[in-house]
Structures are given as structure tokens and as C-alpha cells.
Amino acid sequence: MLDLNIVSRVFTAADGSRLEAVKNLQFQLKPHTFTCIVGPSGCGKTSTLRMILGLDTGFEGHINMGAEATVSAVFQEPRLLPWRTVEQNVRLALPKSKTNMLLDDLFEQLGLIPVRSFYPSELSLGLARRAAIARAFALAPELLILDEPFVSLDDYTAERLRKILLDVWQAHPTTALMVTHNIREAAELADTVLVFSERPASVLNTVTIDVPQKLRDDETIDNIVRQVRAAMSVTRTASV
Amino acid sequence: MQSNQRGPQIAALSIVTLLVLWSALTFLISDKTLPSPMEVASAIATEWQSGELLFHLGATLLRVIAAFIIAMFIGSCIGILLGMDANVNRFVEPWLILLLNLPALVIIVLAYIWFGLNEAAAIGAVAINKIPNVVITLREGARSLDLAYAELARVYRFSWWKRLRHVVLPQLQPFFAAATRSGVSLIWKIVLVVELLGRSNGVGFQIYLYFQLFDVATILAYSFAFVAVMLLVEYLILQPIERRSTRWRASNARS
Structure with missing residues (x-):
């Protein structure tokens, strides 16, 4: 589904100083898999997502995902338009041919039916996040990019939203790539965890999880968390 | 809360006080050049009954509307372009400063000399006077557009029309509102000058006519009548449009 090979991405500051954010970053995503990226703060995870989304084109390398692939992002x-209601925000993301499609099932799954006519400013952060997830899935994307979608939510809300995300993803299968700081989140959601190195970002390690998400109990998740932590503790030279 | 409820009462008291002070002044001075509120009201009634008031108010209002639409459309397009492209802005900036500092009277006189004493020259001159203000207001608006929403539009592949209608224009709404407010008040004052210098109807023409007759009561009658029209435009058109376009902000205040 996605074949990424970024040789280098260098940012130049106003004073001329250079910062290499990404170097020799390579990975592939298989269709209908859920991949999480974890790694140290500021290592270039979000930069990588921006390059995949086409928001940053100043890199050396290539990203292949099929010319007409539909991509959506959380x-x-x-990032809801404050002057449009929840439903209008979701419909706006749809191409003209799908503008009138029924959204009831998706809204039902995400608990958005009661607030579909509300403006974003009238929603809690948790509900606004659900609306952003609804917008991303409504498009039926071939690739779904999620950049820390549950950051700054309380544990309870984040936990509920993770479950909802998983349900919606299984009902609308797509290839998902999510950046997270929360290793437990990755352990609950991912089929594959890509561990990024310190800046400049490259893939330090890959953890493949065979147990399907729905069958993971607390013990399995704890085990995955331990595996990911071990994978993160490997130094760059050791991993080579 | 209490001061909000008393708002209309305070405004009414303010107007009554002004009328009382005006009446007292005319009583004390007793000069033909300072008519009393009653004399002005009587002049309004006379002009209304003859049909003159409505005819000239209508002529001025049509010019205000035409000049306003032209100035807002051209000024907004240029302003948004300048706000989005720094190089074009650098190129156009000197022209803008020149136009901003050129007295309205000069533009009007030149328009009449170059294009003749006709309606197009009159309305065009008023619009040219207002365009630089609209450009500057909308340029600031375009500069303050949120990049996050532009990225959203890009990721979700919004068409240019969808981007303009749902992403760009709503962000520019406060700037449109500011340009509209200052625009309407500026334009109608310039329209009076245009009418005074080169038209044969309109409030400006009538004011000039009664100035030659030294009839201050009728001059004030036309002035107040047009202010009243502009107040109606403000309360019946501009404010409802603004309330409608900022409903989402009102809901923000509620939550």
C-alpha cells in the first residue's frame, strides 16, 4: 500500500543553521494493517507524516502509494472548521459524488448522532476528536494517517476513544498509520510498531504483533508493551 | 446585565437631551441660520409630500450601493491577492500608498474631467476612493489566515471553490465586516461630494441647491433623512447579516 524511502529531509533555519530531521528512513505498509510509530520526542515522526500527506515536499527520496490513493488524516x-457544524465538517471532506451519502451508521458508531448539528466550539475535546475521526473514515480512505489523535485527553476518554477507533477501523478496514507517544496505545491498536531512532529519524526496530487486536487481554498488552520498550532501548549502532 | 437592559432607555434619553439642548440654543440665538428641530421636521415633511425627498434619497442610495459593491469586490480581490503573495504586495504597495493619500476631491475632479459628467464617472470615482481601504483591511485578513485549515483543505483535496467558500471566506468574515462598516459610512459621504460637483440629482445636489438659497432647515432635513436611511441599512441589513454569519461565535460564547 505504501512504500516509503526518504533518504534525507533537512530543515534550514533563518540563520542558515541546518537540522537533519530524517535520514535513510524506509518502511512499507501492507494493505488493511494498523501500524504505529513510536520514538523519542522531536525525532521526526510528525515530519514523516507531513511528507506522506504531501504537506512537505522538500525531501530527498520517494513515497509511493498509487497515484489516485485516497488519503485522510486525523x-x-x-482541526474542525469552527464555522461549520459537525455534520457539515464531515460532509465537506467528501468528494462531490459522495456529498449526500448516509452518515448515520458512522455517527452512531462514534456516538455523534446527538451532536451532529452542533458547532465544534460546543463540543468537548473528546467529542471533537470523534468528529475528526468520523471525517477521516467517511472518506473511506485507502490510507489513514493519525498524528497523536488522543493526545491531551484524560485516560478514561482516551481509553474509550481507542476502543471506538478500533471498532470503526474494523468496520471500515483501511491501512492506518498512527504516531503516538503512548506505548500502551500502540500495543492495543497496532499490528506493527515501528520504533524510530533519535533525530534524524530512521527505523530503529520493528515489532510485529500476531495477536489480533480484539483478542488482546491486559496480559498480552503488557507483554507487547515490554517488547516495544525493549525495542526502543536498542541503540542505533546496536540495531545496525 | 442591568446596564444592557437599560441600553435603549439611555440612548433615548441621550437623543431627547440633544433635541432639548438644540431647541434651547435656537431659542437663545434666534438666527435664521440655526433652525429649530421643529423647523427641520417641517422641512422634512414638506420635501416628503412633494416627493422630492424620496426621489433624491433614492438616487443617492443607488449610487452608494453601486459604489459599495464595486469597491468591495475589487478591493477584496486585490487585498486577498496581496495578503497571499508578498512579491505582488511589494509591487503594488507604492500605488496603494499613492491612492490612500490622494484627496477624494482630486479623484472626483479628475474622473469628471477624464470621463465626463456622467453616472459611471461619479460611481467610479467613489469606488476608487474606497478601494484602497478595502484592500488594506482584506490584506491583513489574508495574512492572518490559519495555515492549519489550509493544510486540512489540501489533505482532503478541497476544490478551489470549496476552499474559498468554506475555509478562506469564513476566516475573512471579521475583515469583511470591518471593511463594510467603514465602507458604507465613507462612501455615502463621498457620494454627496460627487453629486454636489457633477450630478443633477441626489442628496448632495439638493444640499448644494439649498446652500445657495441659505436654507439651513432643508439642508439639515436632507442630511438627517439620509442618516436615517443609513441607520435602517445598518439595523435591517448589515447587523442581521453579521449576526447570521457569526452564529458559530455566539454558540462559542454560550458554551
Whole structure:
């Protein structure tokens, strides 16, 4: 589904100083898999997502995902248009041919039916995040990018939203790539965890999880968390 | 809360006080050049009955509307373009400063000389006077557009029309509102000058006519009548449109 090979991405500051954010980053995503990226803060995870989304084209390398692949995104902040209602926000993301499609099932799954006519400013952060997830899935994308979609939510809300995300993803299968700081979140959602190195980002390690998400109990998740932590503790030179 | 409820009462008291002070002044001075509120009201009634008032108010209002639409459309397009492209802005900036500092009277006189004493020259001159203000207001608006929403539009592949209608224009709404408010008040004052200099109807023409007759009561009658029209435009058109386009902000205040 996605074949990524970024040789280098260098940012140049106003004073001329250079910062290499990504170097020799390579990975592939198989169709209908859920991949999480974990790694140290500021290592270039979000930069990588921006390159995949086409928001940053100043890199050396290539990203292949098929010319007409539909891509949608859930950003760190819900990024709903404040002057449009929840439903209008979701419909706006749809191409003209799908503008009138029924959204009831999706809204039902995400608990958005009662607030579909509300403006984003009238929603809690949790509900706004659900609306952003609804917008991303409504498009039926071939690739779904999620950039820390549950950041700054309380544990209870984040936990509920993870379950909802998993249900919606299984009902509308797509290839998902999510950046997270929360290893437990990755352990609950991912088929594959890509562990990024310190900046400049490259893949330090890959953890493949065979147990299907729905069958993971607390013990399995704890085990996955331990595996990911071990994978993160490997130094760059050791992993080579 | 209490001061909000008393708002209309305070405004009414303010107007009554003004009328009382005006009446007292005319009583004390007793000069033909300072008519009393009653004399002005009587002049309004006379002009209304003859049909003159409505005819000239209508002519001025049509010019205001035409000049306003032209100035807002051209000014907004240029302003948004300048706000989005720094190089075009650098190129156009000197022209803008020149136009901003050129007295309205000069533009009007030149328009009449170059294009003749006709309606197009009159309305065009008014619009040219207002365009630089609209450009500057909308340029600031375009500069303050949120990049996050532009990225959203890009990721979800919004067409240019969808982007303009749902992403760009709503963000520019406060700037449109500011340009509209300052625009309407500026334009109608310039329209009076245009009418005074080169038209044979309109409030400006009538004011000039009664100035030659030294009839201050009728001059004030036309002035107040047009202010009243502009107040109606403000309360019946501009404010409802603004309330409608900022409903989402009102809901923000509620939550």
C-alpha cells in the first residue's frame, strides 16, 4: 500500500543553521494493517507524516502509494472548521459524488448522532476528536494517517476513544498509520510498531504483533508493551 | 446585565437631551441660520409630500450601493491577492500608498474631467476612493489566515471553490465586516461630494441647491433623512447579516 524511502529531509533555519530531521528512513505498509510509530520526542515522526500527506515536499527520496490513493488524516488537534457544524465538517471532506451519502451508521458508531448539528466550539475535546475521526473514515480512505489523535485527553476518554477507533477501523478496514507517544496505545491498536531512532529519524526496530487486536487481554498488552520498550532501548549502532 | 437592559432607555434619553439642548440654543440665538428641530421636521415633511425627498434619497442610495459593491469586490480581490503573495504586495504597495493619500476631491475632479459628467464617472470615482481601504483591511485578513485549515483543505483535496467558500471566506468574515462598516459610512459621504460637483440629482445636489438659497432647515432635513436611511441599512441589513454569519461565535460564547 505504501512504500516509503526518504533518504534525507533537512530543515534550514533563518540563520542558515541546518537540522537533519530524517535520514535513510524506509518502511512499507501492507494493505488493511494498523501500524504505529513510536520514538523519542522531536525525532521526526510528525515530519514523516507531513511528507506522506504531501504537506512537505522538500525531501530527498520517494513515497509511493498509487497515484489516485485516497488519503485522510486525523491531526493532533481536531482541526474542525469552527464555522461549520459537525455534520457539515464531515460532509465537506467528501468528494462531490459522495456529498449526500448516509452518515448515520458512522455517527452512531462514534456516538455523534446527538451532536451532529452542533458547532465544534460546543463540543468537548473528546467529542471533537470523534468528529475528526468520523471525517477521516467517511472518506473511506485507502490510507489513514493519525498524528497523536488522543493526545491531551484524560485516560478514561482516551481509553474509550481507542476502543471506538478500533471498532470503526474494523468496520471500515483501511491501512492506518498512527504516531503516538503512548506505548500502551500502540500495543492495543497496532499490528506493527515501528520504533524510530533519535533525530534524524530512521527505523530503529520493528515489532510485529500476531495477536489480533480484539483478542488482546491486559496480559498480552503488557507483554507487547515490554517488547516495544525493549525495542526502543536498542541503540542505533546496536540495531545496525 | 442591568446596564444592557437599560441600553435603549439611555440612548433615548441621550437623543431627547440633544433635541432639548438644540431647541434651547435656537431659542437663545434666534438666527435664521440655526433652525429649530421643529423647523427641520417641517422641512422634512414638506420635501416628503412633494416627493422630492424620496426621489433624491433614492438616487443617492443607488449610487452608494453601486459604489459599495464595486469597491468591495475589487478591493477584496486585490487585498486577498496581496495578503497571499508578498512579491505582488511589494509591487503594488507604492500605488496603494499613492491612492490612500490622494484627496477624494482630486479623484472626483479628475474622473469628471477624464470621463465626463456622467453616472459611471461619479460611481467610479467613489469606488476608487474606497478601494484602497478595502484592500488594506482584506490584506491583513489574508495574512492572518490559519495555515492549519489550509493544510486540512489540501489533505482532503478541497476544490478551489470549496476552499474559498468554506475555509478562506469564513476566516475573512471579521475583515469583511470591518471593511463594510467603514465602507458604507465613507462612501455615502463621498457620494454627496460627487453629486454636489457633477450630478443633477441626489442628496448632495439638493444640499448644494439649498446652500445657495441659505436654507439651513432643508439642508439639515436632507442630511438627517439620509442618516436615517443609513441607520435602517445598518439595523435591517448589515447587523442581521453579521449576526447570521457569526452564529458559530455566539454558540462559542454560550458554551
